[in-house]
Amino acid sequence: QVQMVESGGGVVQPGTSLRLSCAASGFSFSSYGMHWVRQAPGKGLEWVAVIWFDGNKAYYADSVKGRFTISRDNSNNTLYLQMNSLRAEDTAVFYCAREGRSTGIFDFRGQGTLVTVSS
Amino acid sequence: IQLTQSPSSLSASVGDRVTITCQANEDIRNYLNWYQQKPGKTPKLLIYDASNLETGVPSRFSGSGSGTDFTFTISSLQPEDIATYYCQQYDYLPPYTFGQGTKLEIK
Numbered sequence: 664q665v666q667m668v669e670s671g672g673g674v675v676q677p678g679t680s681l682r683l684s685c686a687a688s689g690f691s692f693s694s695y696g697m698h699w700v701r702q703a704p705g706k707g708l709e710w711v712a713v714i715w716f717d718g719n720k721a722y723y724a725d726s727v728k729g730r731f732t733i734s735r736d737n738s739n740n741t742l743y744l745q746m747n748s749l750r751a752e753d754t755a756v757f758y759c760a761r762e763g764r765s766t767g768i769f770d771f772r773g774q775g776t777l778v779t780v781s782s
Numbered sequence: 783i784q785l786t787q788s789p790s791s792l793s794a795s796v797g798d799r800v801t802i803t804c805q806a807n808e809d810i811r812n813y814l815n816w817y818q819q820k821p822g823k824t825p826k827l828l829i830y831d832a833s834n835l836e837t838g839v840p841s842r843f844s845g846s847g848s849g850t851d852f853t854f855t856i857s858s859l860q861p862e863d864i865a866t867y868y869c870q871q872y873d874y875l876p877p878y879t880f881g882q883g884t885k886l887e888i889k
Contacts (some may be wrong), residue, residue: 700825707866707868707880707881707882707883708817708819708825708868708870708880708883709880710870710876710877710878710879710880713876713878722875722876722877723876723877724877725877758824758825763827763830764830764831765813765830765831765872766872767813767815767870767871767872767873767876767878768815768827768830768831768872769815769817769825769827769870770827771824771825771826771827772824773824774824775824
């Protein structure tokens, strides 16, 4: 079955970096666009970034543009999110999601990974 | 594109008809989805492209609208429908945006 397992979260200080991973299985990873979506504690959902199935295009939310980089390794069925210059407001659970019937429809299968930015 | 979802919270009785609205600040045609997030769980797609029921989702859930005004309806509220519901738009290219969410409780 389709599975996505996020990892790499933790507690970090402001200004530092962290890389999240999402290991995918049960589907043809290289055929799907992939997203990162985050949720601050007690808050709503926020789309973060998307990468096209072949890795040739990526788009970002204004709140992370220039600080975060989405990438993928189709040979290892893994999605990444490199997060630099982290801020307290980046504290959130980060979910990876597969594109659904269209790129802008999200199929969430993982449990997310918590990133806490605190001094 | 900004989405304004209302109400932010809602209390209803089992069997009630429940309606949530989502308004976009520009025309998004029918590129509007609805998700359900139960407490401590991952979001789940219920409705895509404004009015299409995702496979396996009970028929008491429905969506309508196009352009800037959209509606999500639960025809007969069940206890297991306790959750927060989000609308989300994806008109043409990113960025994609979510509504603020509607927390639904049983009265």
